[in-house]
Amino acid sequence: MEEQLQFLLKEFFGYNAFRPLQADIIKKVTTGEDVLALMPTGGGKSICFQLPALHLEGTAVVVSPLIALMKDQVGGLQANGIAAVALNSSLTEDERMEARRKCRMGEIKLLYISPEGVQAEISGLLSEMHISLIAVDEAHCISRWGHDFRPEYTQLSTLKERFPHVPIIALTATADKATRIDIIKQLRLQHPQIFVASFDRPNISLAVRRGLGKQEKISAMAKFILTGGEQSGIVYCTRRADTETVATALRAMGIKASAYHAGLAPQERDAVQEDFVNDRIEVVCATIAFGMGIDKSNVRFVIHYNMPSSIENYYQEIGRAGRDGLRSSAILFYSLGDFVTLRRFAEESRQSEINLEKLDRMQRFCETDLCRRRILLNYFGEETEYDCGNCDACLNPPERFDGSILVQKALSAILRTNERVGINLTIDILRASSRAELLQQGFHLLKTYGAGRDLSFKTWKEYIYQMLHLGYIEVDYAASHVLKVTPAGRKILFGKAPAMLTTYCETDDVRSPAKEKSAKKAKAALPDLPAIDDNSIEKTLLDELKKLRTSIARKEKMPPYIIFSDAALQDMALNKPATLEDFASIRGVGSIKLEKYGEAFMSLIREKTSEQQRDK
Ligand code: ADP
Ligand code: ZN
Numbered sequence: 001m002e003e004q005l006q007f008l009l010k011e012f013f014g015y016n017a018f019r020p021l022q023a024d025i026i027k028k029v030t031t032g033e034d035v036l037a038l039m040p041t042g043g044g045k046s047i048c049f050q051l052p053a054l055h056l057e058g059t060a061v062v063v064s065p066l067i068a069l070m071k072d073q074v075g076g077l078q079a080n081g082i083a084a085v086a087l088n089s090s091l092t093e094d095e096r097m098e099a100r101r102k103c104r105m106g107e108i109k110l111l112y113i114s115p116e117g118v119q120a121e122i123s124g125l126l127s128e129m130h131i132s133l134i135a136v137d138e139a140h141c142i143s144r145w146g147h148d149f150r151p152e153y154t155q156l157s158t159l160k161e162r163f164p165h166v167p168i169i170a171l172t173a174t175a176d177k178a179t180r181i182d183i184i185k186q187l188r189l190q191h192p193q194i195f196v197a198s199f200d201r202p203n204i205s206l207a208v209r210r211g212l213g214k215q216e217k218i219s220a221m222a223k224f225i226l227t228g229g230e231q232s233g234i235v236y237c238t239r240r241a242d243t244e245t246v247a248t249a250l251r252a253m254g255i256k257a258s259a260y261h262a263g264l265a266p267q268e269r270d271a272v273q274e275d276f277v278n279d280r281i282e283v284v285c286a287t288i289a290f291g292m293g294i295d296k297s298n299v300r301f302v303i304h305y306n307m308p309s310s311i312e313n314y315y316q317e318i319g320r321a322g323r324d325g326l327r328s329s330a331i332l333f334y335s336l337g338d339f340v341t342l343r344r345f346a347e348e349s350r351q352s353e354i355n356l357e358k359l360d361r362m363q364r365f366c367e368t369d370l371c372r373r374r375i376l377l378n379y380f381g382e383e384t385e386y387d388c389g390n391c392d393a394c395l396n397p398p399e400r401f402d403g404s405i406l407v408q409k410a411l412s413a414i415l416r417t418n419e420r421v422g423i424n425l426t427i428d429i430l431r432a433s434s435r436a437e438l439l440q441q442g443f444h445l446l447k448t449y450g451a452g453r454d455l456s457f458k459t460w461k462e463y464i465y466q467m468l469h470l471g472y473i474e475v476d477y478a479a480s481h482v483l484k485v486t487p488a489g490r491k492i493l494f495g496k497a498p499a500m501l502t503t504y505c506e507t508d509d510v511r512s513p514a515k516e517k518s519a520k521k522a523k524a525a526l527p528d529l530p531a532i533d534d535n536s537i538e539k540t541l542l543d544e545l546k547k548l549r550t551s552i553a554r555k556e557k558m559p560p561y562i563i564f565s566d567a568a569l570q571d572m573a574l575n576k577p578a579t580l581e582d583f584a585s586i587r588g589v590g591s592i593k594l595e596k597y598g599e600a601f602m603s604l605i606r607e608k609t610s611e612q613q614r615d616k
Contacts, residue, residue, distance in 0.1 A: 001030065008054050012080050014590040019044045021197045026051050029133055034192040035169045036183060040199045041316065042323035045171045046073060049135035053110050054082065058132035059103055062112045065138050065150055068293035070112040077110060079562050081592035086112035103129045115152035122162055131166050134159055136187060139170035143182035160188035199380050203322045206372045206391040210334040211461040217333050218246060221303055222253045225283065232276065233301035235285040236317055246305060247285040260286035277559045279550060291317065297324040298566040304332040309342050310358035311365060311379050324567040327531055334366040336423065340481060367469045369398040369502060403501030404492060406463055407472060411493045413448040414473065414483050422481050427460040462504040472499065529570050541608050542573040548604050564588060576605050
């Protein structure tokens with residue numbers, strides 16, 4: 001069986017090896033056992049039921065909550081020459097009849113259906129076909145504990161009653177215990193084996209930049225996006241208005257960007273989503289309303305323009321990057337202003353205690369100078385022994401210095417105003433600003449006025465954030481966010497303890513400039529395709545391959561990533577296959593795609609490489 005499964009994996013999906021747990025899960029399902037599989041977004045859940053579906057006789061029934069998800073998966077399967085169909089409202093009457101006929105005749109390997117569809121068809125179509133297995137995707141929707149509870153899902157318990165001998169595989173990216181138990185109970189899984197994959201997504205680099213103003217965030221983002229070349233990405237904003245502002249600003253800088261939020265008409269939203277999926281726009285600036293139901297594999301970055309309200313949300317959102325396993329970036333802009341807003345939301349919410357706790361954990365993640373991935377994994381109950389080598393803390397380990405004098409200057413300024421000022425005014429005093437508000441209150445007469453002239457506003461802001469984090473000062477949220485000096489702060493002020501700060505380098509580069517040594521470590525941690533350098537021959541070739549992919553996609557009315565993933569194109573650019581045999585070994589090239597696209601891509605590769613040789 002092992003060999004047969006390996007063969008199917010290459011033949012239909014073009015992959016040479018299973019990812020961790022995939023093979024084990026597939027074996028269980030093909031031998032008729034129930035399984036619960038927990039894997040992070042992009043972890044490769046689909047293969048776990050698609051491959052058994054190919055191996056087994058009959059038709060696999062896949063329950064999926066969203067039409068967009070079904071469409072995407074069915075499109076991907078068909079492109080690989082697999083007979084798959086989705087029974088939903090987007091079909092015409094004729095198409096529906098034809099699909100049903102094929103299911104009954106056993107001509108379909110995978111039938112995608114909504115939970116309502118199951119309800120309607122359980123004694124109809126479903127009982128008239130030979131079902132090989134049942135896959136329940138996004139299975140956490142069945143649980144009231146989860147964040148996506150869908151009442152329709154609770155009806156799925158009838159599946160086991162009706163088809164007691166058909167194995168059920170439930171899949172989800174939500175791992176908590178209560179949800180797990182609920183899934184097993186409600187779907188009536190029989191002695192299921194539970195597989196929990198690591199939630200790590202090592203190909204997504206993590207970075208947090210703090211203390212940047214609106215304009216600074218936008219220009220840092222634009223710079224980052226423009227240096228990456230034409231790439232897909234998502235910018236998450238808390239406010240609807242910001243999605244519009246940011247999209248407009250990015251467009252003004254030559255980036256194809258659109259806004260997406262719940263205030264738009266459904267057709268407008270669908271149009272933006274379609275444009276994004278088909279690579280007609282590069283960036284979607286969106287509220288959290290965007291993302292569920294998007295399986296696009298070549299999202300290269302997720303930027304949080306504002307701080308998210310919990311680590312769960314953050315992790316789910318960044319998980320939309322890099323499903324193809326290639327290097328991708330998650331960048332978060334953190335500011336105290338955002339924190340204050342979120343704090344107010346949390347306080348006013350129904351479960352304020354829980355929400356405040358979640359926000360607190362999120363803040364600690366933003367403030368840390370330890371390996372961020374370890375903090376994330378730890379939050380999800382996974383212990384790790386090593387730093388990841390692919391986050392800003394690892395790539396740019398903080399250098400400390402004795403900042404006692406700086407801290408004393410700031411603390412003294414705060415105390416001399418009788419603790420009546422917030423962050424900005426404190427900095428203005430230190431830097432001797434002549435702002436009216438400051439002069440009116442006579443703060444220019446303070447002894448500390450101008451005591452910190454030598455440092456920029458941004459640098460001061462960074463050090464004040466560090467002072468907050470170190471507990472020397474605190475923000476009085478009840479009193480217009482003025483700063484108060486804590487007992488720990490007083491110790492520093494009176495020279496009883498040193499204040500060790502982290503050196504701050506002013507830069508508008510949102511990526512962490514990797515230091516030689518740790519950069520090597522990062523590569524070792526990523527067992528993936530080698531990266532392609534910006535100015536290399538391979539990069540030029542890759543760009544040409546992408547253009548070819550786009551033109552084929554337009555012709556076939558398919559999203560480009562369904563034709564070939566970015567990983568496949570990168571593999572081609574690096575290895576320049578010259579024969580069909582070489583081409584077949586490219587990642588993601590199964591026999592259908594080999595036959596359909598092999599010649600076109602190889603002739604482009606031949607043409608470009610000979611041009612380059614001539615130019616030399
Ligand atoms: P999930 O449903 O868990 O979010 P998917 O099933 O969409 O993830 O898989 C994510 C990506 O990983 C897809 O592009 C898929 O083709 C790819 N993938 C899955 N399994 C493998 C594998 N064994 N080798 C290489 N790529 C894989
Ligand atoms: Zn790290």
